[in-house]
Amino acid sequence: MITIALSKGRIFEETIPLLRAAGIEVLEDPEKSRKLILTTNQPNVRVLVVRASDVPTYVQYGGADLGITGKDTLLEHGSHGLYQPLDLKIAKCRISVAVRADFDYASAVKQGSRLRVATKYVAISREFFAAKGVHVDLIKLYGSMELAPLVGLSDAIVDLVSTGNTLKANHLVEVEHIMDISSRLVVNQAALKLKQAPIRKIIDAFASAIGQ
Numbered sequence: 001m002i003t004i005a006l007s008k009g010r011i012f013e014e015t016i017p018l019l020r021a022a023g024i025e026v027l028e029d030p031e032k033s034r035k036l037i038l039t040t041n042q043p044n045v046r047v048l049v050v051r052a053s054d055v056p057t058y059v060q061y062g063g064a065d066l067g068i069t070g071k072d073t074l075l076e077h078g079s080h081g082l083y084q085p086l087d088l089k090i091a092k093c094r095i096s097v098a099v100r101a102d103f104d105y106a107s108a109v110k111q112g113s114r115l116r117v118a119t120k121y122v123a124i125s126r127e128f129f130a131a132k133g134v135h136v137d138l139i140k141l142y143g144s145m146e147l148a149p150l151v152g153l154s155d156a157i158v159d160l161v162s163t164g165n166t167l168k169a170n171h172l173v174e175v176e177h178i179m180d181i182s183s184r185l186v187v188n189q190a191a192l193k194l195k196q197a198p199i200r201k202i203i204d205a206f207a208s209a210i211g212q
């Protein structure tokens with residue numbers, strides 16, 4: 001059995017064509033079903049529906065043989081024990097610093113004042129601001145980061161930006177682009193040895209589907 005861990009939403013949708021290129025059709029729609037283990041047209045391939053931030057954990061401990069997860073999640077989680085053969089170039093977005101349109105970020109940074117930053121990307125933010133020599137108090141949140149500057153919880157946020165619509169709707173502006181993000185294929189290293197042929201077949205099909 002080959003087990004693939006995916007998260008619902010954009011990653012799932014953008015993975016469907018890659019799975020198809022590997023001859024795998026998922027037979028259930030995770031948006032319509034509450035089932036967490038989805039069957040496919042291949043009796044020996046199944047798909048797990050897990051939280052995006054849990055994909056590396058499932059693959060690391062062998063709960064899944066393969067997974068697809070954002071570079072953001074891998075950087076926060078760490079990638080110990082994970083083989084990362086491919087950048088799939090899907091679910092592309094960026095991690096940025098954003099503030100209220102009326103907050104003078106440039107002056108705050110220049111004056112060396114402590115910046116309060118709300119984010120779920122604590123590790124990425126710590127490293128980014130340390131490299132700039134900016135002192136920050138990091139406030140860990142689990143979602144809806146955009147709210148924090150609006151209610152005075154923080155001066156800035158570090159979050160994913162895709163279309164920019166969420167920032168705009170909440171009167172926030174992007175002031176720093178930290179890094180570009182896309183999703184990666186991750187593989188359990190022991191599974192790669194024990195189930196080499198079927199896993200290689202999937203990696204190769206994905207690679208040719210994305211033109212690598």
Ligand code: PRP
Binds near residue numbers: 142144160162166
């Ligand atoms: C992400 C991110 C932003 C939004 C950005 O949230 O946290 O809120 O998408 O997208 P946009 O630039 O196209 O508006 P998501 O909807 O993935 O949910 P999350 O808060 O659970 O991460």
